[in-house]
Amino acid sequence: MRILIADDHTLIREGLRKILEESLSFAEVHDVSDSADLFKKAVGESWDIIISDISMPGYSGIEILKQIKEHAPQTPVLMLSMHSPEQYAVRAIKAGAAGYLTKESAPYELVKAVQQILSGRKYITSEVAEVLAGSLEEKSDKAPHEQLSDREFEVFKMLVSGKSISEIGDILSLNVNTISTYRARIMDKMKMQSNADLVRYAIQNNIV
Amino acid sequence: MRILIADDHTLIREGLRKILEESLSFAEVHDVSDSADLFKKAVGESWDIIISDISMPGYSGIEILKQIKEHAPQTPVLMLSMHSPEQYAVRAIKAGAAGYLTKESAPYELVKAVQQILSGRKYITSEVAEVLAGSLEEKSDKAPHEQLSDREFEVFKMLVSGKSISEIGDILSLNVNTISTYRARIMDKMKMQSNADLVRYAIQNNIV
DNA sequence: GTTTATTGTAGTGTTTATACTACGCATTTT
DNA sequence: AAAATGCGTAGTATAAACACTACAATAAAC
Known part of the structure; x- marks a missing residue:
């Protein structure tokens, strides 16, 4: 054995x-x-x-x-x-x-x-x-970040680069609340709890 | 014994x-x-x-x-x-x-x-x-995170692990503002701008 | 052995983020 | 065709984070 x-x-x-x-x-x-x-x-x-x-x-x-x-x-x-x-x-x-x-x-x-x-x-x-x-x-056969919509992914990348919710809002000319909603959906889809988790994920998956 | x-x-x-x-x-x-x-x-x-x-x-x-x-x-x-x-x-x-x-x-x-x-x-x-x-x-050649005081380092790790300011306050039984101050000092000492930077640093330096 | 810098701690006032909800428009599914 | 999702977008109310300031207690330096 x-x-x-x-x-x-x-x-x-x-x-x-x-x-x-x-x-x-x-x-x-x-x-x-x-x-x-x-x-x-x-x-x-x-x-x-x-x-x-x-x-x-x-x-x-x-x-x-x-x-x-x-x-x-x-x-x-x-x-x-x-x-x-x-x-x-x-x-x-x-x-x-x-x-x-x-x-x-x-x-x-x-x-x-x-x-x-x-x-x-x-x-x-x-x-x-x-x-x-x-x-x-859920149908979680896709890599977490692949489930994100385009807009969500855009926001995801900015979050990961350290931008704040309001900065992102400015850049995209969207209301802060809109960005907040995206973030919430990202967290939900990716089953993560914090920006730190996102950054870790991004680094580990070479998304930066 | x-x-x-x-x-x-x-x-x-x-x-x-x-x-x-x-x-x-x-x-x-x-x-x-x-x-x-x-x-x-x-x-x-x-x-x-x-x-x-x-x-x-x-x-x-x-x-x-x-x-x-x-x-x-x-x-x-x-x-x-x-x-x-x-x-x-x-x-x-x-x-x-x-x-x-x-x-x-x-x-x-x-x-x-x-x-x-x-x-x-x-x-x-x-x-x-x-x-x-x-x-x-000399302390000049110390790695950024080594300049942190014990308390600061403790907070640093929690931030990096995704904990919020108030969660950390709860855990350490300190006022939220205290933790905020630590965070500000950490950012200052490490010359970083966002939590994302801290997480990146931590991952790259295996501090996680 | 007194000045100086650092550390641990918080209050106040302001800016940001979050939770929850909603709604029209596309796209799928039934 | 009708119903259910998914997506882009905000409003409102509440909670959290931040900047700034301050101060006592050590610790370090001169």
């Missing part, structure tokens, strides 16, 4: 290893500390399960997950994250993850997840399931 | 516990998962060492560290962080930490640090030492 752990923090990697080894004595646990190694090992060797942190330096966890799923589709991948499910769970599951756990989870949950996944099933916590269900309501 | 671990992520807490228990068989390891509990236990009971994550929800790690040092000055505190030393090490040491380790550290380093601190000394890695030394030089 070969398990591969990927996390850039040694302390966490070793902690996970000990938790797993204690409960799954038959496990042969290997680990990697960055995206490149993860990818290389993930597709170059054969694993019963891969447990990977979702936020590692370099490529985003989701990106690597997709790569792994493309080259080794049969290997189940359990994603671990520091973030609440809203952030990544849906994208992770869509990208083919066999499960999604936050680091708040109890050790026994990790073990349970691994066992369940090893038995060929997925492991979806009720928390994730809820988010997942919500995501099915 | 009583050790107290503080981290909001169960998986990490348990991992640390196992690492410690394995190498320090005489240790009696307890743990807490949030700032409030940490503070209560830290000053209410007697510990040989406290190991605390620096970024927990609620109060910032530095803030709690100061509190602990005020009420239980003799208890050594080893700070753990996800971030590279540049971000927090100097602040932590100044606030009285007995050491600063990142989660990239190897388990043996954690154990070594704990042992050294238990023997009454501080544990400063060469990495941290370097940053520390650098911080003593």
